[in-house]
Amino acid sequence: MTTPKMSTEFDVIVVGGSYAGLSAATQLARARRRVLVIDAGQRRNRYAQHSHGFLGQDGREAAAIAAEGRAQLLKYPTVQWIEGAAAQATRLDHGFRITLTDGRGFDAEALVLATGVVDELPALPGLAERWGMSVFHCPYCHGYELMEGRIGVLATSELSMHHALMLPDWGQVTLFLNNVFVPDQEQLAALAARGVTVERTAVKRIAGHATVELVDGRALTMAGLFLMSRTHSGSPLAEQLGCEFEQGPTGMFVRTDAMKATSVAGVFACGDSARAAGSVALAVADGAMAGVAAHRLTIFGALAA
Numbered sequence: 001m002t003t004p005k006m007s008t009e010f011d012v013i014v015v016g017g018s019y020a021g022l023s024a025a026t027q028l029a030r031a032r033r034r035v036l037v038i039d040a041g042q043r044r045n046r047y048a049q050h051s052h053g054f055l056g057q058d059g060r061e062a063a064a065i066a067a068e069g070r071a072q073l074l075k076y077p078t079v080q081w082i083e084g085a086a087a088q089a090t091r092l093d094h095g096f097r098i099t100l101t102d103g104r105g106f107d108a109e110a111l112v113l114a115t116g117v118v119d120e121l122p123a124l125p126g127l128a129e130r131w132g133m134s135v136f137h138c139p140y141c142h143g144y145e146l147m148e149g150r151i152g153v154l155a156t157s158e159l160s161m162h163h164a165l166m167l168p169d170w171g172q173v174t175l176f177l178n179n180v181f182v183p184d185q186e187q188l189a190a191l192a193a194r195g196v197t198v199e200r201t202a203v204k205r206i207a208g209h210a211t212v213e214l215v216d217g218r219a220l221t222m223a224g225l226f227l228m229s230r231t232h233s234g235s236p237l238a239e240q241l242g243c244e245f246e247q248g249p250t251g252m253f254v255r256t257d258a259m260k261a262t263s264v265a266g267v268f269a270c271g272d273s274a275r276a277a278g279s280v281a282l283a284v285a286d287g288a289m290a291g292v293a294a295h296r297l298t299i300f301g302a303l304a305a
Contacts, residue, residue: 010036016114018043020271022069023287029076040085047132089237113269115235126206134210143170149223155180248276260290
């Protein structure tokens with residue numbers, strides 16, 4: 001039996017096969033558009049076992065949500081899927097070309113960029129291997145499961161005040177300054193009003209489940225830890241195309257309008273790469289909007305913007 005040859009021309013190419021990309025592609029598939037999904041297989045939450053806060057899927061395995069979304073999407077006959085990395089995006093007279101790292105090229109009238117972000121973690125021993133398991137960034141995604149226990153906030157900048165002031169709704173909070181910044185009197189008063197303990201001694205490493213070992217020999221056992229990671233785009237495509245970016249609290253993200261259109265006509269962006277903060281629920285919503293907007297573009301062209 002001969003395997004059908006993959007087309008090189010599509011109505012829309014979706015780069016990124018995680019939650020936002022799957023959502024966008026599903027809208028397009030249901031509109032019977034020829035869709036190609038290019039996925040490098042690097043979900044941002046791949047380290048987390050469970051996903052929370054997504055209606056109807058609360059507490060389900062994160063990988064299972066993505067796997068079922070892909071299986072449902074691929075039942076639509078107009079969808080094709082490639083596992084690979086997109087290396088280059090080029091503007092053409094008739095649309096766009098995406099070139100993979102292996103040299104293959106695919107053309108489409110419109111693009112949806114759902115390329116996600118990469119988390120940059122502090123170089124603290126024991127931290128990276130616990131990321132997504134006992135060290136988190138989103139209280140709404142993981143705070144409830146700590147069962148009002150002891151929660152540590154590892155300061156990465158003065159913005160960690162935001163985490164420290166939010167998290168008392170989920171447990172007993174200690175803010176580990178770790179020589180990152182010194183709160184002023186107003187900040188100290190705000191922390192005290194929320195019942196936050198401030199620990200000024202530097203952190204040596206993270207051990208056990210979420211035990212913070214300090215340089216003075218003390219070890220403080222926590223139910224979980226939170227930190228604000230720096231982020232950067234998971235792909236160079238938006239920059240290659242000339243999309244405008246804006247500065248968020250943790251890094252740059254692609255600027256979009258209410259319909260998830262970027263500053264480049266015909267290019268849409270959704271998910272964590274196109275918002276200041278994200279979650280699975282927000283990514284799915286973003287993707288649905290981007291898919292609908294890309295479909296409108298294939299009908300009405302520039303009038304859809």
